[in-house]
Amino acid sequence: MDEASAAQREDLLLLPAGPVQERADAARNRAKALAAAELLFAARGVAAVSMDDIAASAGVGKGTLYRRFGDKSGLAAALLDERESGLQAAMLGGPPPLGPGAPPADRLAAFAAAYLEFVDAHLDLVAMSQTASPGARLRTGSHQFWCQHCRILLSAAGAADPGLRAGAILAALTAEQVRHWRHTEGRSLPELTSAITEITRRLAVP
């Protein structure tokens, strides 16, 4: 993600581009790290795995981990990446109401429901990607994506303050908030879905 945004920045500023492709050993180590992390998380749970554990298990130095992924949240984001991309594709080009074709308010509600389900299904990983450091969530590339999607739909629906409302909707769908509703308060997923979609509808009407 660091590299992606760096590359993008360079593109935008028309600077001479850095190396377009990561070195072979770097790619190999990234893959080893992701594989090791996935295994360890599955075996012990996200919370019980340290970066040292991952580095050791991947047969890689700790510095390498941090160079590749920036920090713990970056590693989580990388692991989530492929699982997110299905949702992102469905939002951009899939069938309505998630994809284009339905009225914006319906698309927004569908997004909220789908995103809630996604967060619930990958709670620990999403939590790690959002809470590794304070404010991590808002700096995430994915957050930018979700937020922009919501903003555009709200805007298309004629809602006031689309940017702020988009942020508010995503704030309600934080991993820790969802965890609290689901596990501390024991709410069911359908219950949450219904409440969240209703909230988005109310924010989407002009």
Next chain:
Amino acid sequence: MDEASAAQREDLLLLPAGPVQERADAARNRAKALAAAELLFAARGVAAVSMDDIAASAGVGKGTLYRRFGDKSGLAAALLDERESGLQAAMLGGPPPLGPGAPPADRLAAFAAAYLEFVDAHLDLVAMSQTASPGARLRTGSHQFWCQHCRILLSAAGAADPGLRAGAILAALTAEQVRHWRHTEGRSLPELTSAITEITRRLAVP
């Protein structure tokens, strides 16, 4: 806060109460710690002060700090406590629209505006109280208080899912979210206030 909730629990369960009052040395050390923390935060900023710094500056062992306040977020909460109590009093017994007398939707909007202003005014401290550990925010005593207040008002206004909507409103007003709006996106406080009060109104109508 730990002690308060423990005492409350004992009350509720009618167990023989523990010591009603903290020991003299304990009270003295709590005061020393709070004073030292306040000074250091003012001098260097919240982020640049460690628990060791505070312990050393207060002339107190680190263990004492943790016994009194539980963790970093507990210390922040303790510092915030007296500043919050004004707001809490105004909500419970002050003049409308914040206090009783105004229609629930108006009271909710007034609360959101006042709480936003409070968070903005004590951003770093609130951030520390919310983000010291993952999920810290939702375990906070204050959070329970704000959340219940919102829930009751939403309920009185006849809104569906008052508990969930209350959580959603407060989720939009986390310190990191407010920091992002104010400092990363450069929004003004009135702009945020207007957007947030509008959101609460939309969630409050039946």
Next chain:
DNA sequence: AAAAGATACGGACTCAAGTCCGTTTATGTC
């Protein structure tokens, strides 16, 4: 006022995140 028991003290200790920098390895060039 002395002794007993409960409570609190404090700093050494553990554990994990994130940094640094001397060494190694890949890649493009002659």
Next chain:
DNA sequence: GACATAAACGGACTTGAGTCCGTATCTTTT
């Protein structure tokens, strides 16, 4: 195929949060 150099490596190191437990202090009881 050897060389230059940019990039990547890896593990020791620093820093700070939170825990532990032997010692000191307070409070209550007699």
